[in-house]
Amino acid sequence: xxxxxxSPLFEIRNVVKRFGAMTAVDNVSFDIPRGEALFIVGASGSxxxxxxxxxNFLETPDSGSICFNGAEITRQEKFLDRYRTQVGMVFxxxxxxxxxxxxxxxxxxxxLTGKMKxxxxxxxxxxxxxxxxxxxxxxxxxxxxxxxxxxxxxxxRALAMRPAALLFDEPTxxxxxxxxxxxxxxxxxxxxxxITMAVVTHEIDFACDIADRMIxxxxxxxxxxxxxxxxxxxxxxxxxTEFFTRLADKKH
Amino acid sequence: MAEINxxxxxxxxxxxxxxxxxxxxxxxxxxxxFTACKKTAEKPVLRMxxxxxxxxxxxxxxxxxxxxxxxxxxxxxDRNGYQLEIENMSFGAIIAAVQTGKADVAxxxxxxxxxxxxxxxxxxxxxxxxxxxxxxxxxTDFKLENxxxxxxxxxxxxxxxxxxxxxxxxxxRYKNIPEVIQSLKTKKVxxxxxxxxxxxxxxxxxxxxxLLPDPLTSEKYxxxxxxxxxxxxxxxxxxxxxxxxxxxxxxxxADGQIKYAGDKNAAVDAGFWEKLKNDLRINFIDGKRYRxxxxxxxxxxxxxxxxxxxGLLLGFLVAVTRSTHDLTGxxxxxxxxCRVYLTVIRGTPVVIQLxxxxxxxxxxxxxxxxxxxxxxxxxxxxxxxxxxxRAGIMSLDRGQIEAGRSLGLSYRxxxxxxxxxxxxxxxxxxxxxxxxxxxxxxxxxxxxALEDLTKGGDIIRSQTYNAFLPLMAVAVxxxxxxxxxSLLLKKAxxxxxxxx
Numbered sequence: 001x002x003x004x005x006x007s008p009l010f011e012i013r014n015v016v017k018r019f020g021a022m023t024a025v026d027n028v029s030f031d032i033p034r035g036e037a038l039f040i041v042g043a044s045g046s047x048x049x050x051x052x053x054x055x056n057f058l059e060t061p062d063s064g065s066i067c068f069n070g071a072e073i074t075r076q077e078k079f080l081d082r083y084r085t086q087v088g089m090v091f092x093x094x095x096x097x098x099x100x101x102x103x104x105x106x107x108x109x110x111x112l113t114g115k116m117k118x119x120x121x122x123x124x125x126x127x128x129x130x131x132x133x134x135x136x137x138x139x140x141x142x143x144x145x146x147x148x149x150x151x152x153x154x155x156x157r158a159l160a161m162r163p164a165a166l167l168f169d170e171p172t173x174x175x176x177x178x179x180x181x182x183x184x185x186x187x188x189x190x191x192x193x194x195i196t197m198a199v200v201t202h203e204i205d206f207a208c209d210i211a212d213r214m215i216x217x218x219x220x221x222x223x224x225x226x227x228x229x230x231x232x233x234x235x236x237x238x239x240x241t242e243f244f245t246r247l248a249d250k251k252h
Numbered sequence: 253m254a255e256i257n258x259x260x261x262x263x264x265x266x267x268x269x270x271x272x273x274x275x276x277x278x279x280x281x282x283x284x285x286f287t288a289c290k291k292t293a294e295k296p297v298l299r300m301x302x303x304x305x306x307x308x309x310x311x312x313x314x315x316x317x318x319x320x321x322x323x324x325x326x327x328x329x330d331r332n333g334y335q336l337e338i339e340n341m342s343f344g345a346i347i348a349a350v351q352t353g354k355a356d357v358a359x360x361x362x363x364x365x366x367x368x369x370x371x372x373x374x375x376x377x378x379x380x381x382x383x384x385x386x387x388x389x390x391x392t393d394f395k396l397e398n399x400x401x402x403x404x405x406x407x408x409x410x411x412x413x414x415x416x417x418x419x420x421x422x423x424x425r426y427k428n429i430p431e432v433i434q435s436l437k438t439k440k441v442x443x444x445x446x447x448x449x450x451x452x453x454x455x456x457x458x459x460x461x462x463l464l465p466d467p468l469t470s471e472k473y474x475x476x477x478x479x480x481x482x483x484x485x486x487x488x489x490x491x492x493x494x495x496x497x498x499x500x501x502x503x504x505x506a507d508g509q510i511k512y513a514g515d516k517n518a519a520v521d522a523g524f525w526e527k528l529k530n531d532l533r534i535n536f537i538d539g540k541r542y543r544x545x546x547x548x549x550x551x552x553x554x555x556x557x558x559x560x561x562x563g564l565l566l567g568f569l570v571a572v573t574r575s576t577h578d579l580t581g582x583x584x585x586x587x588x589x590c591r592v593y594l595t596v597i598r599g600t601p602v603v604i605q606l607x608x609x610x611x612x613x614x615x616x617x618x619x620x621x622x623x624x625x626x627x628x629x630x631x632x633x634x635x636x637x638x639x640x641x642r643a644g645i646m647s648l649d650r651g652q653i654e655a656g657r658s659l660g661l662s663y664r665x666x667x668x669x670x671x672x673x674x675x676x677x678x679x680x681x682x683x684x685x686x687x688x689x690x691x692x693x694x695x696x697x698x699x700x701a702l703e704d705l706t707k708g709g710d711i712i713r714s715q716t717y718n719a720f721l722p723l724m725a726v727a728v729x730x731x732x733x734x735x736x737x738s739l740l741l742k743k744a745x746x747x748x749x750x751x752x
Contacts, residue, residue, distance in 0.1 A: 077663070081661070083660075084659065084660040085660030086660075089658035091658075093649075095649070095655035097655070097670055098674065099674050099677065109656075158659070
């Protein structure tokens, strides 16, 4: 396909991902314009996490294409490594490196990929830690941190690469309820800064409050997309309304 | 998307660094191998092998192999312009050593038999011999037919072995004559069948033993030479005939009977402490026998340390190849090669691998035994190390790789900086255990006549006819090394725990 220079940051076209006989992502196409906060919601097993992981090729799509910044992403390892330096990812289970200090967790990739010198990386780490209020943890190891602190460090780790976009894969699902807030507030801060992001989440209230656009996934396909208000409150699709009612019931 | 292309150069740089390290290591290894092969003699060398526990034909005294056979062969060498090198190995291995070209001539009071003739050539005979029966003096009711239903000890691979097996029963086979004699003295067997002359020496040394007068067989000794060396055989026969004619042969044999009758360590009637002191002196001080333990310890440590290093390198490569295949589906071919390696090495005893590498793979090359041992134990340890490291890699959460890759680190970088450090830390106790096992496994190096710690103890044992002290000394040294190593390992683990 043709990717134009003035096109959106991500252009996803006809992406298919199968696991054996199961089709997790079934011919999905959408765009993410620069600066947009896109939230992907849907039931468990609807393919939303797989779709997100296709975006940075942690899962290799079986077919379809993804354009980033006007260029199609090839599947060659070296190009992918370079591409991934520009698209950060935050995982449900944080995936911090337990054998490294917070400082090393943050500075390892920028230094190893040649993006920054050691000093610059340290400076960047310090600035970012300040932003999430964790400067005192710089020499700590991950197992000395709470879940919320770990996820904030994981976000800092992704930001230290100065990515053009961030992917969040259920960033608060593994957290105790009292720690969800601190992570969401960091995310809110980033959205207000205007960084492009795609977020898979069950935090519907937060999504409604902050998302520019929302995609509802069902059985590997996009069932609906629009503003959060349109998807959550004004849909007359029974599957979608049922999902949000059930989610709300669980909460109260 | 020009930005994306620029990463290739750096990638190649760090990869070539890794490659360089591997190549350097291999180069160093082969350099060592070739230096070890290199010969610096002006005169051509004649390599003789024998089992130096066969007085008066061959025995070890003060660390040197002496006896009638070395004297005859030295005379032959002198007359033909050769330089003599003598090596000690088990009797069962000397024929094979000549056959595979590891040695030029085998001399160990070898009796001419039809079966042996099919493997090697014999020179003209140089001595008459026979098999004789030794019993304990207390056995008063000895009858020849009793050999059919009582245990009999022999030296493995000798004509006594073949004769007893053919005419009486399966004998109990020992590696050398001192062990045969010990089995008789400690009442493990009813009788022992030994070549005439060593039997006479032993009977003279051990007043509790009785040499029966009637010989069981009538045999002739000759030297064994490879069937592919008719020129050497010819030289030997011509020289032997000359020595027969000018009386040299007779003189060497007659002198040898007196010179090499073995040192007699008469039993001392004394108190426990007095006896222990005496035994300690005989086993470790006399003839500087402690040197066997010291030198053997050095060899054992050398072989162990380099085998560990070689095993680690090999294990890393195999573990990373296998894990990469498991994680990404790449390298199917190399993965299959690795699996064959693991199956074969883990499915066969290390001593068999050692013998195959020595006699088959390095069969006709004169490679240092230390290199052979390091190769064998390194390859063996590599298989176990590989599976330990692979288990460490696979036990880590997949999210660790994904986190590394999502930050733009290459697969190799992720492996090196994120996966392997964690995997190694987790498997350090298992790796330490593997090293301890390896240290003790090197004790089979004696099978290729490498004089390691265990073999050093064996040599003392065969000279002093004392089993307890040499074996205890060897055991204590192994134990001390293992305890020291365990301590180091514990410290390393604690340090890692502190530093993550």
